[in-house]
Each structure stands twice: as structure tokens, then as C-alpha cells.
Amino acid sequence: MKKYYQSWGRYPRAEQEVVRLWSRHDPFPLDRIDGKTALPRGNGRSYGDSCLNDGGMLIDVRGLDRLIDFDPETGILRCEAGVLLADILKFAVPQGWFVPATPGTRLITVGGAIANDVHGKAHHQDGTFGRHVRCFELLRSDGSRYLCTPQENSDWYRATIGGLGLTGLILWAEIALKRIGSPYIDSETVKCTNLDEFFSVSADSDQDYEYTVAWLDCTARGPRLGRALFSRGNHVNTVPDKLPRIPGRRLSVPIEPPITLVNSLSLRAFNKLYYARQREHRRREIVHYEPFFYPLDAILEWNRIYGPRGFFQYQCVLPGNDGRSAVREVLERITASGEGSFLAVMKIFGDLDSPGILSFPQSGVTLAIDFPNRGRRTLSLLDQLDEVVRAAGGRVYPAKDARMSAESFDHYYPQWRELLPYTDPILSSSFWRRVTGVAA
Amino acid sequence: MRRVLIIGATSAIAQATARLLAADGDALFLAARDRERLQSVADDLRVRYQVQTETSVLDVTDYTAHEGLVDQVTTTLGGLDTVLIAHGTLPDQKACQLSSGETRREIEVNALSVISLLTPLANHFEQQGHGTLAVISSVAGDRGRQSNYVYGCAKAAVTVFLGGLRNRLHSAGVQVLTIKPGFVDTPMTREFRKGALWASPEKIAEGIHRAIVKRKDVVYLPGFWRLVMRMIREIPEPVFKRLNL
Ligand SMILES: Cc1cc2nc3c(=O)[nH]c(=O)nc-3n(C[C@H](O)[C@H](O)[C@H](O)COP(=O)(O)OP(=O)(O)OC[C@H]3O[C@@H](n4cnc5c(N)ncnc54)[C@H](O)[C@@H]3O)c2cc1C
Ligand SMILES: NC(=O)c1ccc[n+]([C@@H]2O[C@H](COP(=O)([O-])OP(=O)(O)OC[C@H]3O[C@@H](n4cnc5c(N)ncnc54)[C@H](OP(=O)(O)O)[C@@H]3O)[C@@H](O)[C@H]2O)c1
Numbered sequence A: 001m002k003k004y005y006q007s008w009g010r011y012p013r014a015e016q017e018v019v020r021l022w023s024r025h026d027p028f029p030l031d032r033i034d035g036k037t038a039l040p041r042g043n044g045r046s047y048g049d050s051c052l053n054d055g056g057m058l059i060d061v062r063g064l065d066r067l068i069d070f071d072p073e074t075g076i077l078r079c080e081a082g083v084l085l086a087d088i089l090k091f092a093v094p095q096g097w098f099v100p101a102t103p104g105t106r107l108i109t110v111g112g113a114i115a116n117d118v119h120g121k122a123h124h125q126d127g128t129f130g131r132h133v134r135c136f137e138l139l140r141s142d143g144s145r146y147l148c149t150p151q152e153n154s155d156w157y158r159a160t161i162g163g164l165g166l167t168g169l170i171l172w173a174e175i176a177l178k179r180i181g182s183p184y185i186d187s188e189t190v191k192c193t194n195l196d197e198f199f200s201v202s203a204d205s206d207q208d209y210e211y212t213v214a215w216l217d218c219t220a221r222g223p224r225l226g227r228a229l230f231s232r233g234n235h236v237n238t239v240p241d242k243l244p245r246i247p248g249r250r251l252s253v254p255i256e257p258p259i260t261l262v263n264s265l266s267l268r269a270f271n272k273l274y275y276a277r278q279r280e281h282r283r284r285e286i287v288h289y290e291p292f293f294y295p296l297d298a299i300l301e302w303n304r305i306y307g308p309r310g311f312f313q314y315q316c317v318l319p320g321n322d323g324r325s326a327v328r329e330v331l332e333r334i335t336a337s338g339e340g341s342f343l344a345v346m347k348i349f350g351d352l353d354s355p356g357i358l359s360f361p362q363s364g365v366t367l368a369i370d371f372p373n374r375g376r377r378t379l380s381l382l383d384q385l386d387e388v389v390r391a392a393g394g395r396v397y398p399a400k401d402a403r404m405s406a407e408s409f410d411h412y413y414p415q416w417r418e419l420l421p422y423t424d425p426i427l428s429s430s431f432w433r434r435v436t437g438v439a440a
Numbered sequence B: 001m002r003r004v005l006i007i008g009a010t011s012a013i014a015q016a017t018a019r020l021l022a023a024d025g026d027a028l029f030l031a032a033r034d035r036e037r038l039q040s041v042a043d044d045l046r047v048r049y050q051v052q053t054e055t056s057v058l059d060v061t062d063y064t065a066h067e068g069l070v071d072q073v074t075t076t077l078g079g080l081d082t083v084l085i086a087h088g089t090l091p092d093q094k095a096c097q098l099s100s101g102e103t104r105r106e107i108e109v110n111a112l113s114v115i116s117l118l119t120p121l122a123n124h125f126e127q128q129g130h131g132t133l134a135v136i137s138s139v140a141g142d143r144g145r146q147s148n149y150v151y152g153c154a155k156a157a158v159t160v161f162l163g164g165l166r167n168r169l170h171s172a173g174v175q176v177l178t179i180k181p182g183f184v185d186t187p188m189t190r191e192f193r194k195g196a197l198w199a200s201p202e203k204i205a206e207g208i209h210r211a212i213v214k215r216k217d218v219v220y221l222p223g224f225w226r227l228v229m230r231m232i233r234e235i236p237e238p239v240f241k242r243l244n245l
Helices: A085-095 A110-115 A154-160 A195-205 A264-277 A289-293 A302-306 A322-337 A376-391 A406-412 A414-422 A430-436 B012-023 B035-049 B064-077 B093-098 B100-128 B149-172 B201-213 B224-234
Strands: A016-020 A038-041 A057-060 A067-071 A076-080 A133-139 A145-148 A169-176 A184-192 A211-216 A228-235 A282-288 A311-319 A344-349 A364-372 B003-007 B027-032 B053-057 B082-085 B131-136 B174-181 B218-221
Touching: A016 A038, A067 A085, A067 B035, A076 A085, A085 A110, A085 B035, A110 A169, A133 A154, A145 A154, A154 A414, A184 A195, A184 A289, A195 A211, A195 A228, A195 A322, A195 A344, A228 A289, A282 A289, A311 A322, A311 A376, A322 A364, A322 A376, A364 A376, A376 A406, A406 A414, A406 A430, B003 B012, B003 B064, B012 B027, B012 B035, B012 B082, B012 B201, B027 B035, B027 B064, B035 B053, B053 B064, B064 B100, B082 B100, B093 B100, B093 B149, B100 B131, B100 B149, B100 B174, B131 B149, B131 B201, B149 B174, B174 B201, B174 B224, B201 B218, B218 B224
Parallel strands: A016 A057, A038 A057, B003 B027, B003 B082, B027 B053, B082 B131, B131 B174, B174 B218
Antiparallel strands: A067 A076, A076 A169, A133 A145, A133 A169, A184 A228, A184 A282, A211 A228, A211 A344, A311 A364, A344 A364
């Protein structure tokens, strides 16, 4: 039963026993947990330690992978919690339906999407994933089951959405899918030469484009600080005559290099090239939804390029108008440090409420940047970023975190104690113990 | 489109295989003993692939149900082209050593029930002159080992029975497929430590699907087990009996 489960960032390392669940009709596997703590586990696409439970158990729910019911008229899907968004897309897209609030990878489970109340390129119009969850069933370690909807057991509903897997096992959920006219996206990429341009293009796009996000060059400094390729798009309503290429075979990073392949030299070169690749100010094209939403899914196990020490992703949101100056400061600190990576994205969140007590998204600008783990150097930079984010009244995303202090967490989520009455006595995670100081 | 009967349809390997068959557009008749879980498997296939899925609750040791099964399936699906027998249990070897009753029960579920089911099915296929009988045996049936020989002996019986059946039905144009998986991460093996030799049920299902389509006789899944088992079979008995296997 012992298995080496990691998180996507491959940091920190943790050891835990794994129990697999195979049916939503099975009881809570209390007998196999013998006195330890346990944590539900989806597809392990969280970066840090919120999907780890060092020294305890993981309850792997990927075996709950059945669709239960679907109404092709209304787009309402009921499915088990271990179903991957990729599986939903596979059967729903041909019928004209899409996953709402989809994040930047489709290789996550419905349970994971709920427990982190994930968001995506459509946040400014559709809000978080939790907003599209009509109901779900929660199984607690004492065997009790709760049917949760915004009306019924609404406190459990709010605690479990964004509840980091701590309130119980989500067994199945009912999701309202989003109507689409075709699998294709009419997309446009706009070059932004600096941060101000990013903000103005973003403001111009929010109304007319359901999807927006910017890829950020986190090596550009001075007057070019914040230069970015801003991508926006809408579903095409009629299937185009000339079909764009659907991505074929996936690549994979076959081995783990002994050291990270991401260093300041490779990074500067890549970012320069990537930004320069697009000559024109705007480029418009019809693309299939896969490369548009999930470019990284085309390279399996790309997280290996960072070598055995793994990497961090830092994702913060900086609210309101202060956002701008705080973003500038965050970026200045990163460029000055020479850290950072290829993967840096920036997006304006909308002001739709997130349903969960601990949901991350709030109105403002969000930044997500990968950092190879170079030990203390990286950690102290991230601590500095926390200072800026705290001063600006922002927060950091637990799904991506492996290092924020308990003090920072308390700052970001002062409401976290509201979750305590709903946490299951058996359930805990490495993350939760670290940020709350609650013992195992 | 095939019309397929799957016995032990709630097995993890069977479910994964059913998805590949349903993706081809096959009509499915699913038999398993747990009503709730059987229904959840059937719903998944129907919602995912919009194919016909029928269900019937069946405990394979209920022999009175075996004879009528072929008729039941052919009437609901309008015929029967392919059968997959997937049920099984993994005995507690130590418990079997202490109880002949336990041993007989394990042989019954893993061997006798399969042989009994295959008897009317073989006649149906022989008569209609086409189709596929696919049965999950195991690498464990290739040689008796102290850690697992009750299970091994049941699977060996199934393997030999299938060999004879293949020989008999070849001239009738019927495919008889013996499937020998190695270690697979399923509920059956939940208590085991999983290492590099372990495969997912999805991976095994791909192999089963391929073997059905290509009309194979015997497949080891994943394929490297063919070599491993050949080596294990080659070890002379005077040496083998001393090994801790
Ligand atoms: C390339 C990439 C891009 C990403 N892009 C985005 C993005 O754009 N937006 C975004 O929001 N996130 C993004 N993420 C993060 C990812 O979407 C979240 O971490 C997501 O929650 C992972 O889901 P998972 O199924 O892998 O769950 P895991 O990582 O295994 O678990 C996540 C949490 O869910 C809990 N959980 C899982 N299943 C259940 C269940 N059945 N019942 C109760 N709790 C459960 C776990 O306990 C844990 O707390 C990205 C990740 C990657 C690797
Ligand atoms: N897993 C491995 O490593 C492995 C290796 C080699 C071969 N195999 C073989 O592969 C086949 C499928 O097993 P699996 O790995 O997919 O395990 P599994 O998911 O545990 O499936 C076994 C199935 O057999 C069913 N079953 C047991 N007794 C039954 C009975 N009396 N009547 C009806 N159904 C019964 C079980 O039903 P319930 O769920 O209701 O108990 C279950 O659905 C088995 O023949 C097994 O021997 C497995």
C-alpha cells in the first residue's frame, strides 16, 4: 500500500500510505487508516503540499471515475469525484458542452476542482468552478453523508468548496456545463510592451472576450517591465471550413535531469525568443480548444525539467486599484533576483463572488510564476513577495503553495477558523498543519 | 458493432475494457453480483458513449442461472458475438491451507464457475460459427508457487480448459482468448505494495481490446510477462522447490 505520491511541484517530499477507493457506494475506509490522519487525493496536480499528508494516509479517489447522468438539453452533468475534466470534455464537447471555469490543465479531478475552487481564463465572466457546482455528496469519516447544495446544508457546501479536502470525501457532484457552438476558439494574441499596456488591453477585453490571460516575460526590466503576450478568445459558433490542426501525439519528458534545466541563461533566451516569435502587434487565429486552454498538457511530466529539487509556483492576487503598484513591485523584485521561469501568467479576476469560505480568487489581478527550487535563495525571495502581497491586502493560492508561513496564511485568510467546525477529525494535510499549526 | 456479454462487469479490469468496447459502439450486457455497483458501471457507459447497456444481477456460483444466460442475452441484445469473463477473487493462501472448505470455495469461484459458464457459451458459439470467448486467467496459473497456489491452480484449470476449447472451436471459426495479466492495481490487490511491475487496469484493458480485435489466442499483459513466465517455467523443479516464491 505504501506508494510514493508527490505533488506537481515535486517539493516537498512526503511519505504516506495510500488507500484507494473504487466505488461511491463503499464506506469510508476508516478500518484501513488505523489511527493516522488521512487526506483525499485527486490527480495530484496541486503544486505544493496541499495534496500531501506526510506521515499519514492518502485516500486516492481516482477510482471513482464514473459518469452518473447527463442531460444534453440542459448540460447538467452528474459524475463521481474522481472523473477528470479531460474525460468530461471528451464526451461533452461533441455534444456542444464545455467545462466551465476550466483551469490551465484538464488533468485534474472534479473533487480536486471543488476542493481548491479552481479558476481559469473565464474568471472575469464565469467566476470560479464552485459557482457551477449545483450539488455534491460528502462522506465523513463517521459514516455520515451530506447532500450539499447552495440551499441544503449550505454551510457544508461553503466549507467544502475551496475546503482543501479537509471536510470529508466528495463522492460525486452535479455540474452545470457551459454551452458552446464548436470546439474551436477564435483567439487573438496582442503584444503588450509593458505593464500599463497589459492593464489597458485587459480592460478593453473583459466585456467582449470570455477568455483572457497573459503570458508574462518575467525577465523584462525597466521600461519593459511586465511585457506580455495577451491572449483572448471566444468559442466559435460555427465549425470553420478549414479546420485547424488538432494536436496529435503527446510529448513527454522521459527522465529527470540531474539539475534543473531552467536557469537565468536559458530563461532569458527562451523568454526573448518567445516574445519575439510573434512579429505583428496582433495575431488572430482559429485554434482548437486544447492548445488554447491546455498548452502544457501536451508535454507529459514537464515538471521534471526542474530536476530532483523540484520547483515552486507562486500565485497571488492583488486586489483593487492598489493592484497595479503592487504588481509592479512584485515584478521588480523578481526581475532583480533573476529567478522566475518560463511559466509566468497574469490575469485580471472579475468581481463575482467565490462560494467557498477559503476560496482564493477575489477581484484584482493575479500573477502565477514558477521558480526552480534553489533553496534559501528562492525561499527568501518568496518571503519578500509575501510582504508585498500582505501589504496590498492580497492573498496567495494554497493549491500552489509549499512554503507560506502560518502568519502569512492568517493574514491572507483570517476567516480560516470558520472552517474548523467543518473539518473532519480524521482529515489533515501537510499544508494544513504547516499553515495553522494544528497538530496532526 | 459487437454484442458483448461481460461477466464480473464490476471488476476494475472489466470496466476499463467495457469502455473501450463501448467506444467502438458495441452493445453491452453486464452481469455482476452487486446491484448498486453494477448500475453505476452501466450508467457510466451509457452516459459516456450513448450505447445500449443491459444489466443482470448474477452471482457466478449460482449455477442454476448459467444455462439461461445465453438466451437472456441473445433476446435482449438480439444476438451475442463476444463474451468477456472477468470475475475472480484472490484467496488468502494461508487461510486456504488451514481449511479445505476455504480452498474449495476459492477453486469454485475462480475455476468451476468459469468452466460451468463456458459450457453453454461454447455450444452457442460453436453453433453460430463465429464470435469471441475471452476469459481472464492469470500468470499465476503458469506455475504453482507456495505463496499463491490455490489461486494458481484455479487459473491453471481455466487456462487448460480454454486451450482445449480453442482447439475444439477453431474449426467453427470461434476465437478463444486466454488473457494472462501480471500484477494489476485493482481492488483485488488492494493490500499489496505496488512497485514498478504493476500495471493499471486501463493498460490491461487496452491489451484485451487489442487481442480481441486481432483475434489472438493467448496474451500476457503487459507483454513482458510472457518472457518472465517462460523463465519461471524453465527453472527445474529440484531448484524451484527450494525457492521462496
Ligand atoms: C499545469 C497546471 C495548470 C494549472 N492551472 C490552474 C489554473 O489555471 N487555475 C487553478 O485554479 N488551478 C490551476 N492548477 C492547479 C490545479 O487545478 C489544482 O491544484 C487542482 O485542485 C488539482 O486537482 P487534482 O484533482 O489534481 O487534486 P489534488 O491536487 O490531488 O488535490 C487537491 C485538493 O483537493 C482535495 N481533493 C481531491 N479530491 C477530493 C475529493 N474527492 N473529496 C475531497 N477533497 C478532494 C485534496 O485533498 C486536495 O486538498 C494548475 C495545475 C497545473 C499542474
Ligand atoms: N489484479 C490483478 O493483479 C490480477 C492479475 C491477474 C489476473 N487477474 C484477474 O482479473 C480478473 C479481474 O479482477 P480485477 O483485478 O479487475 O479485480 P476486481 O476489480 O476485484 O474484480 C473482481 C470481480 O469479481 C467479482 N466476483 C467475485 N466473486 C464473484 C461471484 N461469486 N459472483 C460474481 N462476481 C464475483 C467481484 O465482484 P464484487 O465486486 O461484487 O466482489 C469483482 O467485480 C479476475 O479474474 C482476476 O483473477 C487479476
